[in-house]
Amino acid sequence: MKKFPARLASWEDIERWAKEGAWKVLEENWRPDVVVGLARGGWVAARLYCDYLGVKDLVSLKVEHWGVTATPDGKAKLKYGSSYDLGGKRVLIVDDISDTGESLTLAKKYVESRNPAEVRTATLLTIKGSRFKPDYYAEEIEWAWIVFPWNFVEDMINLVGNILEEREAVSTDEIVELFKELHGLDVSKGKLEEALRMAERRKIFKFREGKWLKA
């Protein structure tokens, strides 16, 4: 089974990280006219940066990732944008985390093509050694898969899905143990069960004789 570090982010972490990032913006006395949140991962961070910086205009951009083998150049591309006119505006692009930096790089390129006055970027976290360093962020961390609270169910589905690649069935207790072993991740049984019940309802997993298996 795939072993990699994962880390659970709490809502309190999110709020603290966004505040720390926003303070760096405030301390430079820079003030964006508009915040561009990258869909879907950057939306909550973008909304918080708006609150802390007092920005009323909040728009969304969606960048599409393609696997390196799927496209000739292995680059991210824009999927859909906003009808908002970025011309002449000071723009802050916000995402949750900068890892490869693909999304932020492409989003920045796209925004720059719309004749803004200035473009800066902000995240909550950045990964050490990331090729793209945002202008503002709270913490630089060693690579780990961050389970953000707005992606908890999707991440649980993916992580349990990984386990079910190699086992036919697994109990909630076994998942809790395997998450510790494989990812150093401490997930409460109650929250995990809640997520798996949603996945069951969505016909992704089923529950038989005390164990979860693929539906």
Add this chain to the structure above:
Amino acid sequence: MKKFPARLASWEDIERWAKEGAWKVLEENWRPDVVVGLARGGWVAARLYCDYLGVKDLVSLKVEHWGVTATPDGKAKLKYGSSYDLGGKRVLIVDDISDTGESLTLAKKYVESRNPAEVRTATLLTIKGSRFKPDYYAEEIEWAWIVFPWNFVEDMINLVGNILEEREAVSTDEIVELFKELHGLDVSKGKLEEALRMAERRKIFKFREGKWLKA
């Protein structure tokens, strides 16, 4: 000073409300192709509905409110939208709360003009007696100003601003007391101070001799 009820929503409230709303969608076996989050208030709820329902496409709409005196018809109007093609899609429009229902009504009208297969609406909360009842929501409440965690700083600025309409200066402790009296609102001194420090940095308030006043 304006007296009205206000209520602090925690991140745990938000998560619980979104889960309750999303469960109602799941129980009807309805599944949207795309979630439309209303900017700025609906973004966090929209992101959570996406996670719980397993929706990958998330786009933003901004509806502009005008005061009844400001426009001939007193109606909300669309400010900016998304280049995403809603044609033939099952669309779930998400906002934080439905009060007058103006934003959701207009957003729905706009989305319907884009030839979707179906449009439904969801919020976290709805106000008793609201003319617009969303298809999905967690709780129906008596009218109160809800201080959402993504709007905390803006709300603190507005509520303290109200106090400073009638007093020249006010200490953090006095604000905490006045919030209880005027709004039945229990705000921690630490979080309030953090918000006011941001407002100070943004030159909205200043702090002199232990008291806050307009900058």
